[in-house]
Amino acid sequence: MLYGNRSTMSALSRMTEGNRLAQCFLFYGDKGLGKKTLAKWFAQRLLCSGTGEKPCGVCKNCRTVQKNVHPDVIWVPHSGKLQGFSVETVRDICSQAIVAPNSGDKKLYIFADCDRMDTRAQNILLKIIEEPPAFTYFIFTAGSRQTLLPTVISRLVPFAVSACTEDETLTALRELGWPDADAQEAVAAFHGNIGCCISFLEDDNVKLLVSLTKEVVRCIIDKREYDLLKVFFSVSNDRNSALWLLHDLEMVFRDAVTFRLGQDIPSISCDPVGAGMLAGKLSTAKGQYFHKCIGKAHDAIAANVNLQLVMSALCAELMSGK
Ligand SMILES: [Zn+2]
Known part of the structure; x- marks a missing residue:
């Protein structure tokens, strides 16, 4: 479930319709704001095979994306102590990205938490994100847009992921089943940052x-x-x-x-x-x-x-x- 960021979602929706306008995106913002949740929502929006409003949340594609088991939605694995992306991993992705999707007509690679991606790995990516095959999409998420090379940034459509209002956050936490007093305490500490509020309640x-x-x-x-x-x-x-x-x-x-x-x-x-x-x-x-x-x-x-x-x-x- 995704709360807040309505305007970002509708802008992204428009970009998946009609003539393909963009295939490479950057979602940036503080930890806990829902960048990875937004990436998952986008994956569903892109691959949904439902007939009504997309994502429908119930078709096979939506369900498998939700469970992180869709063969054409690849969460690129981190490696090393700093949780960056190794040069080998990035090379692999570049050669897989030109192979047609497994099931549908689109595939998506998600590079989550790119703040520690080194320069070499980023440089290898440049060519593929400059001219990706028509069926391949990329999402990068990061704490800030300054953490990636300017040459990489220039090839991505950036979206700032923002906090919800405190009221939206309280509603969300109640819907997720947290008692009111706990929800209030979490919001007092982390305001409109739903991810951090949930960490506060769970940890x-x-x-x-x-x-x-x-x-x-x-x-x-x-x-x-x-x-x-x-x-x-x-x-x-x-x-x-x-x-x-x-x-x-x-x-x-x-x-x-x-x-x-x-x-x-x-x-x-x-x-x-x-x-x-x-x-x-x-x-x-x-x-x-x-x-x-x-x-x-x-x-x-x-x-x-x-x-x-x-x-x-x-x-x-x-x-x-x-
Ligand atoms: Zn669907």
């Missing part, structure tokens, strides 16, 4: 990371270096937890900076109260500096730099505060 570690984020904010405000180090140390054995924590923290600083600038933008962080305190305490320049440091640490961890080193360097930066 106690995500809940813990929200409370750790709040603790980090208070450590920074009170200049408690030792306590800050303790929190950072607690996630220093788990890359994923560290990435979540820093992502949550980045959002709090983004809130703090927008609060300071007096912009009437709704909170996007899990700790609007802490963001308000930071806004009262830090200059705008310092807030932006901290926001940048956290973003840099996040990218370093994602790029497999030593976790402990990154976290202790970040702690020093947040405490010195140039």
Whole structure:
């Protein structure tokens, strides 16, 4: 089920009708916003054999796409510690992409989470995405459009996947069977990001990371270096937890900076109260500096730099505060 992003869906629908207008797409936006869900919806829209509105959700194609077992919808496998795409995999895809589909008249390759796709792999893809066979479609998903080479980007039709409203998110979570109080708690932490709300409800570690984020904010405000180090140390054995924590923290600083600038933008962080305190305490320049440091640490961890080193360097930066 896909919530929000109605205008994107109707634009994509138009692009699958009539003369083929586009075959290569990029869906980009924050984690949890539904880029992969949108890719699956697009696959159904493309291959649906129903007669009414597409995707019908009940034909054989729609059902097999839903279960990730359709032979012509290929989720390209990741490899390596950084979960990129190997050169061998990409070469394979390029030679398979020119082979006619198994069952229908179209096939689709989905490269999900492309943020760590290396330059070599991207360069190999250039030729096929420039002139794909008439039956072959490609979808790439990424956190931001800057993570791919400009030469690749120029061959893709980009769509920003955006958050839902909080009301839409509450409705969605209720429809998915979550009790109202739980749904409210999730939306207070992750607003219109349905994927992150669901992670919050299903995974106690995500809940813990929200409370750790709040603790980090208070450590920074009170200049408690030792306590800050303790929190950072607690996630220093788990890359994923560290990435979540820093992502949550980045959002709090983004809130703090927008609060300071007096912009009437709704909170996007899990700790609007802490963001308000930071806004009262830090200059705008310092807030932006901290926001940048956290973003840099996040990218370093994602790029497999030593976790402990990154976290202790970040702690020093947040405490010195140039
Ligand atoms: Zn269908």
